[in-house]
Amino acid sequence: MAQNADTTELDERWRDGAELRWLYLDMNSYFASCAQQDEPAIRGKPVIVVPVMSDYTCAIAASYQAKALGVKTGTQVKEAREKIPGLIVREARPDRYVELHNKILEQIDHVIPVEKVCSIDEVVCRLMGPQCLEAPARALGHRIQRRILENVGECLTSSIGIAPSRLLAKTAADMKKPLGLTVLRQDQLPGALLDLDIDEFAGIGRSMKMRLNKVGVETVRELWDMSPSRMRQVWRGIMGENFWYALHGTDPPEIETHRASITHGHVLAQELRPVEHARGVARRLTAKCGSRLRRMGYKCGGLHIYLRGADGEKLEAATRFAVTSDSFRMLQACDELWAQCARKLKGPRVKQIVVTCLHLLEAGMKPDLFGWTPEGEEDGRHMNLLSALDGINQRFGKDKVTIGPPTKMHGFVGAKIAFNRIPEQPEFWE
Ligand SMILES: [Mg+2]
Structure with a gap:
């Protein structure tokens, strides 16, 4: 009990209404600055x-x-x-960018521990104790910027955002460039946010902006005034509610920071083992990965397929592509990988298939060097169609609408209770 009292006292001491919890650092024009x-x-x-x-x-x-x-x-x-x-x-x-990236991390680490590396030129740090007050937080930010300029390179400027939630800190970092430092205080929200466009928030891309416009939300004021349940409706999932909390200065309950992959696998019933049927199962598992990615607000930059033949042989293949959550693109990759594996099968039957999405990226994050290709834009029509399909399947049960002919798979696909992962409830209708 005594400890609780101490904690409360400590919290109160660092409360000045600003409620600053995150410092987000974004290097300015990083690759160009490295070149200079x-x-x-x-x-x-x-x-x-x-x-x-x-x-x-x-x-x-x-x-x-x-x-x-x-x-x-x-x-x-x-x-x-x-x-x-x-x-x-x-x-x-690329190797030079990574080298400088590591030097930058080292300098930040002298001032404050890095909570997460978000991309090659973006990191986020958690503020604690007195750092949650505005003046010390600002001083900390300036110290980081100065250390990078003095000890890594005079051209390596950065912009920093400091705010109560991670989303707001990232947004703040974008508000003033180059060498900006922007603080968004809880007691001044929505304040400075009202001057932004709604798509300047991470998590509102082109298609989400269109969806919001369609329900009459055009300005940040209107976005701010939406209720959590309305956002959930428009986002078609928990991501909407999470966005509401983050926008209003509270981090959503579970930020999954280290999810490395999404996997769906299936041991095939006898009648599905012939290669031509098994291919349909691989496609179905891939589509399922796609809808799971979209529901969780992620994109992937690659796909991996693992096959076990009925004769026990194990085959696998992987490919990379521009980050996407477009099931059509992922199905195309699945077909290519399937062809590579099927050629090497000893017999005509497949016993087990596992499909894994690789190189996951939170949908709001900008793809970087590691996942970036110039044609990385998603096809808007595909994405609209897919979100309509997701909506129908969530409402009326899984497999009501599928891409291509439905595969005759019995029962649910993949959402098994595993010891290492408890399936999230919506998986049962994907
Ligand atoms: Mg940058």
Whole structure:
């Protein structure tokens, strides 16, 4: 009991109405800044970084000087050159970015432990004790920015957001660039948020924005005034309610920070073992992974298939693609992997199939170097169709609507009670 009293007292001492719990750091134009750091001659000039040297690829980073002239991440090189005569183009150097990334982490660690690395140029740290007050939190942020500039590189500027929830801290980090430091206090919400567009929040992409617009939500004021249950309805799942809490300054109850993969597997009944039927099962498992990804607010950047033949042979294949939660794209990958494995089967029958989504990324997070490709945009029509299918299946039971012919699988697919994972309730209707 005495300990409880102490904790309460401690909490009260660090309460000034700001309720700051997270510090989010986002490196500014990271790849372009690295290029300028390594090559003093191109500092202060318009620079873009490209994955390969071609006029038909897109910039994966643009320096602030290039941004000022209308070229940004995603601009095609050809178009960028037309806009900026004399534009400097540099090929990406992934190993160098990782090296500098590690040096940056080291510097942050001197000031405050890193809670999670969100991408190659973004990290989030948890504030504790007196750090939850505005003045010490600001001082901490400035100290981190200074340490990186002094000890890693003078071109490596960063923007920091400090706020009560992780979502708001990330949003705050985006509000002032370069070298910004933005604090969003609980007692001033929604305050500064009202000047943003609704799609400036992580978790509101193009298709979610369209869904919100459709129900009459266009401004942050209108978004702020929605109820948790309304958001749940519009998001078609718990992610909506989680978004409400995060927007209002409270982290949703369970942020799954280290989910590495999503897997669905099935041991096939005798009648499904012939290869032509088994392929249908693999597709069904893949579609199921897709709807689970969307429900959990994730995307994946690869797929892995494992097959066990009826003769006991084990086959596997994996592939990478631009991060997506588009089941159609995932099915295409499944078909390719299936063809690779089926060729090596000794007999005509398959006993077990396991499908795994690889390289998971929270849907709101920007794909980075590790998952990034220029054609990473999702097909809006696919995504609208899929969210309609998810909605129908959630309402009327699983498999009411499937992509392609339904496979004759008995009972549920995959949502087994395992010792290491308790299935989430919605899995039973996916
Ligand atoms: Mg960045």
